[in-house]
Amino acid sequence: MRSVALGDEELLRRLAEGDERALRDLFAAYGPYARALALRVVGSPTLADEVVQEAFLSIWQHARNYRRERGSVRAWLFATVHNRAVDCVRREEAYHRRAQDEETVVVLDAEDVAESVAELQELADRRREIREALQRLPAEQRAVLELMYFEGKTQAAIAAETGIPLGTVKSRTLLGMRRLRKDLEIEP
Amino acid sequence: MNDAPAHEHIEELLAAEAVGGLDDEGRRELARALDGHPADCPDCARLRSAYGEVAASLALSLDPVPAREGAEDELRRRAQRTRGGARAIPGGGATPRRARPSGERGRGFGAAVAAVAAAMVLLAGLVGYLLHGAPGPETAISDFFAHAGAQSAQMHSGATTMTVYYRPGQTSAFAVGSGFADPPSGHVYELWYRPAGSTAMAPAGTFVPRDGSVVSPVRVGTDIDLLAVSVEPGFETTPTGPVVLSGPVPPPT
Secondary structure: OOOHHHHHHHHHHHHHOOOHHHHHHHHHHHHHHHHHHHHHHHOOHHHHHHHHHHHHHHHHHHHHHOOHHHOOHHHHHHHHHHHHHHHHHOOHHHHHHHHHHHHHOOOOOHHHHHHHOOOOHHHHHHHHHHHHHHHHOOHHHHHHHHHHHHHOOOHHHHHHHHOOOHHHHHHHHHHHHHHHHHHOOOOO | OOOHHHHHHHHHHHHHHHOOOOOHHHHHHHHHHHHOOOOOOHHHHHHHHHHHHHHHHHHHOOOOOOOOOOHHHHHHHHHHHHHHHHHHOOOOOOOOOOOOOHHHOOOOHHHHHHHHHHHHHHHHHHHHHHHOOOHHHHHHHHHHHHOOOOEEEEEEEOOEEEEEEEOOOOOEEEEEEEOOOOOOOOOEEEEEEEEOOOOOOEEEEEEOOEOOEEEEEEEOOOOEEEEEEEEEOOOOOOOOOOEEEEEEOOOOO
16 A cells, blocks of 8 residues: 555656646545535535536646645645635535535445445545544534535634624634644644 | 744634635734744744644545546546646737627627537547547537437627537537637636526636637536636636627527
8 A cells, every 4th residue: 555645745746747647646546535525515516526627637737836844735635625615615606506406416325435436545544533533522613613614614604603702613613623633643 | 022822823813724714804814913923933834734634634534425427537638738728828818809799799690600610610629539539529529419409509709609519408518619819828718607597607617729729528507598708717616707708598499
C-alpha cells in the first residue's frame, strides 16, 4: 500500500508537469470522496458532478501553486471542492436546482459503497477514526460543525435560524474544532 | 507584549473559516486581525494548516460515492481543452461580441444558414474527434441522435452561432458552435439554460473554442425555455460576464 500523503505530493508534482495519468490517479483516489462531499453540500447530482469536475480542473491548472507548509494535498483538494460547493449552494439557483433534482439524488448504503469503490485501506481506517472522533463530540458542537461544513451555513446564519446567540455558535465552533484537532492528532 | 489574546481570536476565526462558517464580515474581521499581526507568524500558519486538515477530515468522514460513468473521461477531455485552450489564446484576447437584442435576431434565412453551419461544424467536430482517436464522443453523439425526440435550439449573433441538441425530459445534450472569437486570456465561454417557469439561468457547461468552433457535451434542464452564452472567468453558477448569444428554446415538436 502506498503512503497516501507522500503519494499525493508525488501526484501533485506530476500534475504540475502536465501528466494526465497523475490527474487520473488523483481522481481515482479522491473522486468518490469529492463527489460525496459535493453531493452532501449541494444536494443535486448534476451540480455536484460539475463542482467535482471544476475542482479537479482547478487543481490540474494550479498544481504548481501547491505549498506543503499550507497543508496536505488532500486538505487542499477538499477545500477546493468545499468552497465551490458552498458557493453553489449559497446562490439562489442552487436551491432551485436542489428541489428540482431531489428525486434523483443517489443514496448509497455502506454495502453498495464497499462493493463499488476501491478504497485505500489507509483512508478507510482514517474514516473510522474520524467518525469515532465526531461521535465523541458534544452533540451541540457536532451540530454546529455539520451545519457549517455540510449545509454551507455561516455562523451568523446558524444563529439567526436557531436562535442560539452568535457568541455561543462561535464558541461551539472553536471548541469542536479544537477537540477534533486533538482527537485526530493534528498538530498545529 | 502578550500575544495570546490575539492568537486566541485569530484561532477562533481560522477554525470557523476552515469549515466555511465565516460570512463577509467574518472574513473582514479575520483580515483585520491578521493585518495587525506579523505576516509570517508561524503560529498562525500552523493553525490555519491544522484547521484545514480538520475540515478535510470532515469530508473524509462521508461514505465515498462512486464517480458517475464517464466522469473520468470527461475530466480528461476538459483537462486537455483547458491546457490546449490556454496555449491557443493570445495574450490580449478578443473582445467578445454582445448578442443583439432578441428583436433584431435574424429569422428565416438566417436561421437556416445557422442550422447548416451548425451541422457542418458538428460534422467537422466528429471528424476532429476521430482524428484525435477518441472513440467516446462520436459514439455518444450518434447514440444521442438515434433516440427519438431529439430537438435543437439555435442562437446566433453575426457570424457566431450555436445550436444545442437536446431531448426534452433528459439532461444530456450537445452544443455545436462556430464563429466564436477566442475568449479573453484566462476566460471561458459558459452555456446557460433557463428552466421553464424559472427566472434564473442555470449552468450547462463551459467551453473554449478551437479555431472558433466547438462541439461539446453539456447538461441542461429537463424542461428549458431559454439559452444563452456568456464569457466567464471560469465555471460560474450564475452569469457574471457579458452575454454573447441568447435565444429562446422553441416548443417541442
